[in-house]
Amino acid sequence: MTRKTVRIAMNGVTGRMGYRQHLVRSILALREQGGLDLGDGTVLWPEPILVGRREHALKALAEQHGLEHVSTDLDAVLADETVDIYFDSQVTSAREEALKKAIAAGKHIYTEKPTATGLDGALELARLANEAGIKHGVVQDKLFLPGLLKLKRLIDGGFFGRILSVRGEFGYWVFEGDWQAAQRPSWNYRAEDGGGIVVDMFPHWEYVLHELFGRVKSVQAIATTHIPQRWDENGKPYDATADDAAYGIFELEGGAIAQINSSWAVRVNRDELVEFQVDGTEGSAVAGLRNCRVQHRSATPKPVWNPDIPATEVFRDQWQEIPDNAEFDNGFKAQWELFLKHVYADAPYHWDLLAGARGVQLAELGLRSSAEGRRLDVPEIAL
Structure with a gap:
């Protein structure tokens, strides 16, 4: 087996859903099971980078779960070429701008919903992501x-x-x-x-x-x-x-x-x-x-x-x-697995930003x- 480390910027994990369902019950659960087996001899090893505004809260989570990477500088994280995926579970009003930054940085996108505060913004995100050639998914747990x-x-x-x-x-x-x-x-x-x-x-x-x-x-x-x-x-x-x-x-x-x-x-x-x-x-x-x-x-x-x-x-x-x-x-973990397989094994996946726009x-x-x-x-x- 070949282990491939996947660095994931997780923005908003100090919130209830971001922490419990996405960090603990999805990403950390994948690590506890030894990673995600793609079925071709490759095992994906998710390495989360905890991103947010409150450094003390991020550091406390990292220490609690034995994680190494935290940051309050989203721009710096997105500029890091070793970061593959950007995940967003912030408050809705902050999400659209952050997703645009991540798309512009060429990161694959996985995000909570709603993706934007209005349909025009949600459709723009889908268009930008398609034009950038990145893969994108929206949580539909x-x-x-x-x-x-x-x-x-x-x-x-x-x-x-x-x-x-x-x-x-x-x-x-x-x-x-x-x-x-x-x-x-x-x-x-x-x-x-x-x-x-x-x-x-x-x-x-x-x-x-x-x-x-x-x-x-x-x-x-x-x-x-x-x-x-x-x-x-x-x-x-x-x-x-x-x-x-x-x-x-x-x-x-x-x-x-x-x-x-x-x-x-x-x-x-x-x-x-x-x-x-x-x-x-x-x-x-x-x-x-x-x-x-x-x-x-x-x-x-x-x-x-x-x-x-x-x-x-x-x-x-x-x-x-x-x-x-x-x-x-866990439903959140199951969808994370499908999205990671979509990104790294080109598995089919249709819960994208356009699907998210329908919800908006x-x-x-x-x-x-x-x-x-x-x-x-x-x-x-x-x-």
Whole structure:
């Protein structure tokens, strides 16, 4: 075996997602397993360079995990010819400029979403990357969740017949910050800092719907701020200027209708933090982060509406659990592996900056739909 060291500039790993999912559970997990075997006698050894603004925080992470390289000078890191890949998990408002710098430096790009604060910026990034001849990818982690992988297995096997509708419920109660510390950074609730649940979650819903059920043709949404005041990391009150809940209806190519509620102001009364119910002519399924259960047409019971007597059936017991039938790795790690194989073994990969731009487009149109109070078409985009 030949070991090839891959130096990856990781910008934003002091944040929750950048640290836990991308650094610890992806890159460091690859190192713990001995690297990534390309299958041709080459093993990729990822060597992260932790980049950010707070040197003390970067050094603390490096010391904790036995890493050597940290920097607060992004320009210097990008000028280093030994750095192959630039990864970005910063706050959204800082991402676009940093990605442009990395593209200009000729680095391959892997980035969290949304890729930019608007569609024009997202499309420009995709054009610049293509013109530079670099490889680029956007995190679309929900596709690699065990529950959605099981759901895709059902779709590919024709279980549903003609798919009629998709109903999605996502969210949980994010503490306001006065009684208990909030589970999300305060910038998420300030529109001026790129916050808001629409710009955060609609890009996820775009690729989930697009990949599993069909391209989104139209959107009608209501975005609102249910909790108008929150308390920041220092215990100081601030006005929440960004939406914390969104209720969307999406018309899909092929005729199916999707309804997805997204909220940081909802208390969970479901099995998982996100669930999708898919109904088709031949059967239905409910998929979450890890689990998926089904009810086939042949096993559908006959409920009778009678509000005068207690329910005599436990409806959840009438569904069948889909077995794992496979070992599911962390979804972020799985996509990192695919991207690295794309860069170093030219393996196919289509979750690129153009795919990321579709997510930005849907978020932009969702906010506009809410502001204008009408349904909007979602045109196809291309470079």
